[in-house]
Amino acid sequence: MESANFSIFLNAFSILKAGYASNHAEISDLVEDAEFDEQHSQEFIQRSQQALLSPIARLDQELSWLPELSTTQINEIGSLLEAGKITDLREAIAFLPDLPKANVLAHLCGTESADETLLQDLLRAWDDVDQLALLEFLNSQRQAADFPKIESSQLAASIRVLESTHARSAALSVWRLDEPGKVMERLVEAELKRDRASRILAEFVREYDILSEPRLARISEAIDQQIELARQPTQQLEAVTSEIAELLRQWDDVNQPVQVFEQHQGHEEGRSKQIYERLRSLCLELANERGEFRHAKRLSEALLHTFPELESVAEVLKGDVEALENLDEQQKKFSVLEPLVAACEAAKSQVPKLKSALQSSGFAPARKGAVKEIFAAFDTAAKASGTGDAAFLVVRDLALFVNNDRNDPETAFRLIDGLITYRGAKPSQDVSIKLDEERSVLHRNWKMPELDRQSGNLGGMAKVVDEMLKYANGNDRAELVQLKSRIERKQAGKKVKWLIYGGIAAVIGFFVISDKLDRPTSRTSYQPTTTYQPSTPRQTTTSPSSNTSAETRPPVGQGLALNRAQVRYCVFQGERLEAMRSLTTTNYQISQFNALIDDYNSRCSNFQYTSGVLSSVRREAQGRTAEFTADARRIVASW
Structure with missing residues (x-):
């Protein structure tokens, strides 16, 4: 009795109203x-007669009935089935043996x-089907009906057929429900x-x-059509990727x-893996050949969401999504930075105009001039989401070029100072430092040559030193403070002090001027795929002299x-x-003193x-004023 759906009504015992013990004569009647x-x-x-009279075919009918x-139980179940009293029927079968249930x-x-509950009950009804009890029951009934007994292997084979029948009936039922998947x-x-x-789960899934x-x-064919559309250069990828995501x-x-x-x-699952392979190939093509990182990322995300169970490709997809996300962000960032990069590159060939504009208005909004385009592009990029330090580094690169390649520290200073005093977004702490x-x-x-030119002009030197102190740090600041103090003392001294200062100022002034002032020596080019890494200053060490006071x-x-020592x-x-x-x-002492100054x-x-x-030697000199004074007295006394 074959049918797409399993049906007790189509069982040979039900059609002929026979019982398990019905013999040949009874079946004929x-x-x-x-x-x-x-x-x-x-x-x-x-066909029902043939099924019940054939010992082998009869087994399938025996198992698929009750x-x-x-x-009495059989008649009750039959009546409830015919009446469609499902609730009563569910109660009636609750305590039946597993196979009839x-x-x-x-x-x-x-x-x-x-419904879903009934399907779950069916799956679990197969948990404890007792084949030994079934074999004993069927053979006892066959003996009464004068049919040959069955072997356990025959029973097992027939049960496997029944499992497949139940599984297909359950699968058909799933597809009649809302949201079958x-x-x-x-x-x-x-x-x-x-x-x-x-025990029927595997067969249930297969069916x-x-x-x-x-x-x-149909879905696979539609995906292939969208893949072909995506490969057309004029196609709107937004619509295509949206459609593919929906198909997935x-x-x-x-x-x-x-x-x-x-x-x-x-x-x-083989078909899913084939879909993945075709779509990942499209993702690679979009990213590597066409630079469509956003659309490639969207497809990769859809694949990862759809096929996390494909363990061999899940990690690959995660890597794809991460890489494409980075590339997409870099592409967005560069698109924002591109006008700034172009403006800075153009300014490198017009440094005099840039210098004049910065002297006039500083690094700030301007109506015209070389600074206008640079600042406007910088302001836009600095305020854009996700650009981080990049906008600051692009302008910094211009400043380093101006200082290193054009030997113009003033213009470079004004650019860097403008970045520091910018009122908009701020760079990271590392970049700020x-x-x-x-x-x-x-x-x-910038100021050292001016200080050098003012040598001997105490007022001019004092003014330059004050300007330098505004931005000086560390040892530079300490030396400038000392120089300022000495200049102030000289300005208040006697005539002999002025004579002495002619030599002393030259010494002190030179200590500042002739110091090897490090200026930025490396140029930093903007690379949109890298992040800023602060450079580490090289530390210079010197071996101490065996005699720390030797002159x-x-x-x-x-x-x-x-x-x-010198x-x-x-x-x-x-x-x-x-x-x-x-x-x-x-006068003699003054003459001798001036001779020492000349020497x-x-x-x-x-x-x-x-x-x-x-700076190290100056620290040695601190606290030795009494010693120097005693030396001075001995020298003057010898004249």
């Missing part, structure tokens, strides 16, 4: 009764009363969470998969239960490189000369030294 009643066609009646039940539930799968997914996941899944094939074929959602709605089951079995350091260096590079008078000359002489001798200032009273200037007015040596 029942056939005549059935023909007389005319409730079934002659063909059905004859085994192990009494005649499963047969009733499978029968109900073909009716409008089928979601119902099936819940059923599969619930079974897989149990210690022992239903569902077979029934889903026509729908999946539809695929997932249908195929997700199968993917979940296959994953649990350690397999990957770097900009502050570079502003200090650039300002020093060596340097040779006469200008611009000579002095060692620590620098120490210049510093210490300068302190002694400063102490002599108030001790010289006679001192010939050796110490212009020299070079290793970075850090001067």
Whole structure:
């Protein structure tokens, strides 16, 4: 009795109203009764007769009816089925043996009363089907009906056929429900969470998969059509990727239960993997050949959402999404920065105009001139989301170019100062610190020549020193503070002090001017795929002298490189000369003093030294004022 849906009504025992113990003669009489009643066609009646008279075919009918039940129970179940009293029927079968219960539930799968709960009950009714009890029951009934007994292997084979029949009936029932894919997914996941899944689950999933094939074929064909559209250069990718994402959602709605089951079995669903491979190929093409990172990312995200159960590709997709997200962000960032990069590159060939504009209005909004385009583009980029430090680094690159390649620290300073004082978005702490350091260096590079030109002009030097102190940091600031103090003392001194200052100022002034002032030496080009990394200053170390107080008078000359002992002489001798200032009273003493100044200037007015040596020696001189004063007194007393 074959049918798409399992039906107890189409069982040979039901059609002929036979019992498990009905023998050949009784079956013949029942056939005549059935023909007389005319409730079934002659063909059905004859096929039912053949099925019950054949020992092998009879087994399938015995299992798919209501085994192990009494005649009363069978009649009650039959009456409830015919009356369609589903609630009463569900109560009546609650405590029946598992196989007749499963047969009733499978029968109900073909009716409008089928729902998710009924399907779950059917799956679990197969948990404890007792084949030994069935074998004993059927053989006892066959013995009474004078039919040959069956073997356990025959029973097992016939049960497997019945399992497939129930599974197909259940799968057909799923497809008659609303949202069949979601119902099936819940059923599969619930079974897989149990210690022992239903024995018909695998067959149930297989039958569902077979029934889903026509729908999946249509979706696959539609995806291929969209892939071809996406490869056309004039196609609107937004619409195509949206359609593909929707098709993947539809695929997932249908195929997700199968993917979940296959994953649990350690397999990957083959058709889904083929869809993945075709779409990932499109993603790579969009990203690598056309630079369409946003659309490639959207497709990769849709694939990852649809196929997380494909374990061999899930990690690949995660990597794709992350890489494409970075590329998309960089592309967005560069599109925002592109006008700024172009404006800065153009300014590199017009540094004089840039300098004039910065002197006029600074790095700020301007109506016209070289600064207008740069600042407007910078302001837009700095305010844009996700650009981070990039806008600041692009302008910084221009400043470094102007300083290093065009030897114009003033213009470079004004650019960096404009970045620091910008009222909009602020750069990261690392970049802020770097900009502050570079502003200090650039300002020093700018003002040092002016300080050199003012040498001997105390008022002019004092003014320049005040300007330099505004941006000076660290040791530079300490040295400038000392120089300012000395200038102020000189300005208030006597005539002899002025004479002395002619030498002392040259020394002190030179200590600042001739210092190897580091200016930025590396250019930073904007690379949209990298992030800013603050450079680490190289530390210079010097080995201490074996005699930390040794002084060596340097040779006469200008611009000579002095060692620590020679620098120490210049510093210490300068302190002694400063102490002599108030001790010289006679013309002879003043003449001798000026001779020492001339000698001192010939050796110490212009020299070079290793970075850090001067500040170190000056620290040595601190606290030795009494010693220098005593030396000064001995020298003056010897005249």
